Amino acid sequence: AARRGGGEMAAWARAVRGLLLDVSGVLYDSGGDGGVPIAGSVEAVRRIKASGLKLRFCTNETQATREKFVKKLQGMGFDISVTEVTAPAPAACRILKERGLRPHLLVHNALVPEFAEIDKANPNCVVIGDAAENFTYANLNEAFRVLIGMEKPVLISLGRGRYYKETDGLKLDVGAYMKALEYACDVQAEVVGKPAKMFFESALAEMGVPPQEAIMIGDDIVNDVGGAQRCGMRALQVRTGKYRPCDENHPHVKPDAYVNNLAEAVDIILQQL
């Protein structure tokens, strides 16, 4: 089982200077009222910080502002601050400002404050996130009408996830609604968030670490592992969160190593330093 055990990491793990951590499914499991830390993860984050490695939390979370999201994690015991989080909404705001885009927002109510400083009058693009209960028939028709009314429709999507699991069952994620609007308007969305290359690159820039000296640790074989590898990073898949055994037979993506959880990943990486 080459590439499967921690032993094979030795050669390249010695060069590591920075870690990117996915959050949901790596640090904690999300549940109805918040979530519970995955065993060993609180301590693992502490050990990374003590080691002197650079650290960045790289999440596709769009159901809350970073402030709220970080508060939730701090409440679980994690040593994390807002400035350490790379998330789609702030990345989208940078793009909107750079290109003079004024968004019509189809996002979760709790995410709206992230766009407080963005001009939203007379919209010339649509930004779609995981709007959850805001994915109503009326709201989807409204976003569609804004798009189809543009000479050249611009659709920016905060992620392209297909679905996720909550305590009351599976839910369609933003990617499904993105596809609906893409088809209706014959347009291709610009995806902000993992697995977009630009998203990983901005996380690396914020750390000041080149891709070949960084390791991504995530539970999502495509969005975390595949996305990071396409940026030239090494990537580990944890066997927690949305990991499934069939991921190990994925037709296109092979992690550089599997680990049982974040704690094990940190054990192995710190041993190489």
Place this chain on the structure above:
Amino acid sequence: AARRGGGEMAAWARAVRGLLLDVSGVLYDSGGDGGVPIAGSVEAVRRIKASGLKLRFCTNETQATREKFVKKLQGMGFDISVTEVTAPAPAACRILKERGLRPHLLVHNALVPEFAEIDKANPNCVVIGDAAENFTYANLNEAFRVLIGMEKPVLISLGRGRYYKETDGLKLDVGAYMKALEYACDVQAEVVGKPAKMFFESALAEMGVPPQEAIMIGDDIVNDVGGAQRCGMRALQVRTGKYRPCDENHPHVKPDAYVNNLAEAVDIILQQL
């Protein structure tokens, strides 16, 4: 302008034995409370029937049972009966019976009676139609969960329209929601209704007319004209309903002739007999 005027129809129109008519945009324009007949269309249907040509109404309508739909048209003065209508829901019912499929329905409330005789317990497929107000977040998640829970998801879609116009604005059509479920479940929907070949073929079989002796008349360049031509039929596009001048530059589909409306089409066809 070859193929553009009625004159060029002569050669093949002489062989015609049956007509397929699209309904919305050809017979009437839909509006808030029902719709209004397109000038000359009521009389045109009467003249077709008097001529001895076989006639079939071929519609993608899935917001009402055929009974209600036909009553609305009769109310506008059209000579039409339920047995003359080919519509997606009955076609889907045939498929469900043939293959022993038990549907979870995500359709308009008014369409549900069409599935009255179908076993819907313990579903092993999802049937999606233009559910309109029934396209709620909860209903979409429910249909998704049924699909993703199957070993091999079966999704049957009553059409693949992108959007349509109502008096209060543009609305996303079934095709957009079909794409959302296709993406989330990594499955390809089976489309019943125009432009599916099987749908036109069943309309032809019901008339007892081979494709080369039938003419389709519709306002939709892709679903009516393109679909019928791929079945070996001739097809005319009317300049009513959803017709737009840019249709005449469509990259893939060229009608066998253009006509201003159904009345003109019938004039020209009956002259050839």
